[in-house]
Amino acid sequence: MAFGFGLFELDEAGRVLLCARHEVPLQPRVFDLLVYLVRHRDRVISKEELLEAIWPDVTVTDNSLQRAVSSLRAALRKGGMDGAIRNLPGKGYRFFHDSEIKQPVPAAHNSDGTIGAIGAIGLARRAAAGQLWLQAATLFQSADEDGALSAEDLHDWALALQCLGRAAAAIPVLVRAVGAKSKAGDAAGAAVDAIALSGLHFESGQAAIGKGWLARAEDWTATLDDPPTTALLLWMKSKLAAFDGEPEQALALADAAYAAVRYKDALNIEALSLAYRGFYRLCLGDTHGGLADQDHAAAVALSSNNLDPIMGGNLYCNILWAARMFGDWARADQWTRSYQSFCSSSGMELTGSCQLHRSEVLGVRGSLDEALARIQDALARLTSDAPWSMGDANRVLGDILSAIGNDDAALEAYDKAYTLGWCPEPGRAMLLLARGEAEAAHASLERSLIGKTWWTLQRRGILLAHLALVAAHTNRAGQAKALICELSGSPDRWPMPSIRALTNEAQAILALSRQDHEKAMRHLHLARQLWSSIDGRVQIVRLRLQICRLQLEHGDIRGAMAEVHAAQLVARELGSPKLSSDCMALQREIDGWQPAAAPAVRRQGIGR
Incomplete structure (x- = not known):
């Protein structure tokens, strides 16, 4: 007998499990377990009954059943159905499925044995609706061989490819979707997909092509009275304005996008335009308003x-991006x-940008490793x-x-980050220092503040704070004090603990x-303490070592022992040979300072 549930087809006689027409390999006992659970899906089956049915005349323990259930759930996860196997504590297991389990309708097959287009399309649409992007992309491609995809199918196929991290493959599919929707007179749909194309080209570093698609989308949008499409267009225009170094224009466009859909029951676009409005407000110095917008x-x-994923x-x-650029590490x-949780729940591959943020x-x-x-x-x-962000990735690589x-x-x-613009x-300046x-180091930081690019505006606070520290180290007391005053005098603009920590360190150097x-x-x-409040471990170790050196200079051996011990623990957790070596060097200095008459006290202090 054969059963169909979700994207799966279970052929008991042929001992085959298919997911989206692709075979899912199962061990014999695991296959038998699935068949038994599906056949008796109307009731809870005790562990004892399952052990007897699946392992007749064989002495096994509950562990064998648990391993088989685990393997079965892993197989069903391919179709998003790992939760169908339920464990009811004290009672046993049961197979649950929201829709009726029935014998599958055979798909049409071509003369060469391949899946017919109608069957593939139905499965592809079901996979896309369930956010099973790999299956959806594979099945849409299969159905496309007979040219039976609608404009909406093309849109969903492109979405699946993007969710799989295959943006380049999505572009030609979206181009076809735009053409199909334009031919059908669907101006709104054509505009939305043209805006998506604009974004994909922009992310791939092809800004001119992106602007061309955006202009095409604007032509269609001009014929519509459709606030969500208008807002989406304005949002994309705001991104391009920011990229061109026009943050004020970007803010005005994002604000117009938000106004277009506010109270219009278009929550996705409302949230997106509001987040970007907050981002641009942050760039222009309105930290309180920007953070409020992004939280909203x-x-x-x-x-x-x-x-939408x-x-x-x-x-x-x-x-x-905003949290990283402003040094707001707890928020980041x-x-x-x-x-990461969103990507997992949406079935999306982790993108390069996600890995960049997290790294x-x-x-x-x-952990540095x-x-x-x-x-x-x-x-x-x-x-x-997103090749345009390769420079930022090399900057982060340098920091690590x-x-x-x-x-x-x-x-x-x-150097590579700089070469990439x-x-x-x-x-780099802190390493040089x-x-x-x-x-x-001082010259590098001063150069970094020249101009009005969106990157400079975003990071202005953190750059000024580092410049204040380096100015203090290079005996530029006047500049250091002026910068500290500017940063400390604008707590609403730069409230981040990282910036406040750096200004305090600069004041320590001046003192x-x-x-x-x-x-x-x-x-x-x-x-x-400020770095500790956001768990900035690299900086915590560095400052503890500074404090330790200062305590040693003034004979505070016990204080120095406490600081170096705390630094050693964090350095080991970080996995930094450099910081661990610095800790060991200071420990040796402490050992040299410690009076020989009290070695036991010294060991006790270090071990605390």
């Missing part, structure tokens, strides 16, 4: 029960985790996903390598230049 956008998106990805990436960590967060507050693996994966993906201690490779990555600061090239040890120590502790 997230709430609007979450209240929608039909968040691509639109949702744009929303998450925008908020994540929350959103990268949320984005930088991990490089600041996680994992950060390095993710940024290397991001670099491989971004070549096709610098934290690990591979200075030469870090400088090479920074991206600013490698502040990471650590290598004793303070004047070069040391005046031999004011007490004030320097107070500012260093404040800086460390």
